[in-house]
Amino acid sequence: MKGMTVIVKTISSWVKVLIFLFGIYIVIFGHLTPGGGFAGGVILASSYVLLMLAFGREFVEKNLSLGVASKLDCVGALLFAAIALFGMAYGAASFFYNFLQQQYQYGQPLKLASAGTIPLSNIAIGLKVGASLFMVILALSTFRPNGSVEQKE
Amino acid sequence: MAIFYILLLFVIIAAIIAVETDNLLSSVICVGAIGFGGSLMFLFLRAPDIAITQIVVEVLGLIILIRATIARDLTFITGDREFFGMVVSMVIIFTIGLAAIRVFETLPHFGVPIFAMVPEAASQTYISQGLQKTGAANIVSSVILDFRAYDTLGEATVLFTSIIGATVILRKKCKKLLEDPD
Numbered sequence: 105m106k107g108m109t110v111i112v113k114t115i116s117s118w119v120k121v122l123i124f125l126f127g128i129y130i131v132i133f134g135h136l137t138p139g140g141g142f143a144g145g146v147i148l149a150s151s152y153v154l155l156m157l158a159f160g161r162e163f164v165e166k167n168l169s170l171g172v173a174s175k176l177d178c179v180g181a182l183l184f185a186a187i188a189l190f191g192m193a194y195g196a197a198s199f200f201y202n203f204l205q206q207q208y209q210y211g212q213p214l215k216l217a218s219a220g221t222i223p224l225s226n227i228a229i230g231l232k233v234g235a236s237l238f239m240v241i242l243a244l245s246t247f248r249p250n251g252s253v254e255q256k257e
Numbered sequence: 258m259a260i261f262y263i264l265l266l267f268v269i270i271a272a273i274i275a276v277e278t279d280n281l282l283s284s285v286i287c288v289g290a291i292g293f294g295g296s297l298m299f300l301f302l303r304a305p306d307i308a309i310t311q312i313v314v315e316v317l318g319l320i321i322l323i324r325a326t327i328a329r330d331l332t333f334i335t336g337d338r339e340f341f342g343m344v345v346s347m348v349i350i351f352t353i354g355l356a357a358i359r360v361f362e363t364l365p366h367f368g369v370p371i372f373a374m375v376p377e378a379a380s381q382t383y384i385s386q387g388l389q390k391t392g393a394a395n396i397v398s399s400v401i402l403d404f405r406a407y408d409t410l411g412e413a414t415v416l417f418t419s420i421i422g423a424t425v426i427l428r429k430k431c432k433k434l435l436e437d438p439d
Contacts, residue, residue: 130309134395134398135393135394135395135398135399135402136393136394136395137395138305138306138308138309138395138397139306139309140306140310140395140397140398140401140402141402142310142412143306143309143310143313143314146310146313146314146317147313147317150313150317170424174424177417177420181413181417184409184410184413185410188406188410199406199407200403200406200407200410202390202391202403205390205391205392214394218392218393218394219391219392219393219394219398219399220391220392220403221402221403222391222392222393222398222399222402222403225402225406225409226398226402229402229409229413232413232416232417233416236416236417236420239420239423239424240419240420240423240424243423243424243427244423244427246427
């Protein structure tokens with residue numbers, strides 16, 4: 105896939121930072137405002153897809169290769185599972201026990217540092233969803249079935 | 258309440274255009290318009306979490322994904338529709354519609370939450386004690402990541418499995434195998 109015109113390249117190189125920042129905001133403030141890990145992760149992935157549309161696939165693969173994306177995906181999944189297992193190790197032996205909130209009561213409600221493990225879970229889910237959607241789009245754009253050329257005739 | 262009927266009309270028109278048009282790109286954009294109408298409906302029902310997820314997935318994800326992956330020479334659909342298939346699908350839709358009318362008669366009014374009818378439902382506990390128990394100001398976030406975190410774990414597992422499947426089927430080696438089947 106080749107890139108688009110100079111206008112699209114310039115605009116998207118300005119806008120990509122704002123989209124990425126908005127995705128990070130949606131993920132981190134997920135326990136205070138609407139949003140959360142899933143929506144924020146999709147926004148993070150879509151900022152990379154915008155780059156892929158404007159500059160072409162090779163440019164994006166140079167920035168965030170498929171191997172790095174799959175490692176980020178695994179880190180997110182393992183972080184989420186680790187939060188669940190930590191809850192099991194602490195006190196009440198139940199999966200997803202919110203140990204930070206129940207045991208230590210750190211922070212106060214309506215502040216950024218609150219809600220125990222929920223922000224951590226949001227970050228894990230956001231990392232996982234963003235990386236995996238990016239991987240899907242990269243894999244789909246790489247794949248060109250042979251039949252598509254033959255149907256044209 | 259009138260706004261929902263306007264949005265419903267908009268969504269139905271967009272759906273008909275999406276099915277009937279020949280151009281694949283405008284069909285995809287009409288599917289995005291359906292998602293946009295649904296997102297506005299959620300917003301008017303005071304569910305901003307779902308609205309954000311809907312607009313992000315349906316509009317951004319769908320349009321950009323299809324725009325990024327569509328082949329440039331496949332944007333037009335040619336050929337007529339089969340008559341028999343159309344009749345069968347019309348009959349099936351009519352039957353499902355008859356059943357749906359009976360089901361909708363038993364549902365509460367549009368926009369009235371069903372759990373508000375049961376005084377001791379679990380959702381009432383989430384709303385009244387969610388802030389004390391989890392400390393999260395966003396009740397939806399406290400439900401999906403604390404009370405019902407198993408759901409989120411299952412969703413993450415589904416996503417993980419689907420990514421594995423997609424990358425295995427669409428990897429470059431597989432394309433090489435297709436060209437050279439030995």
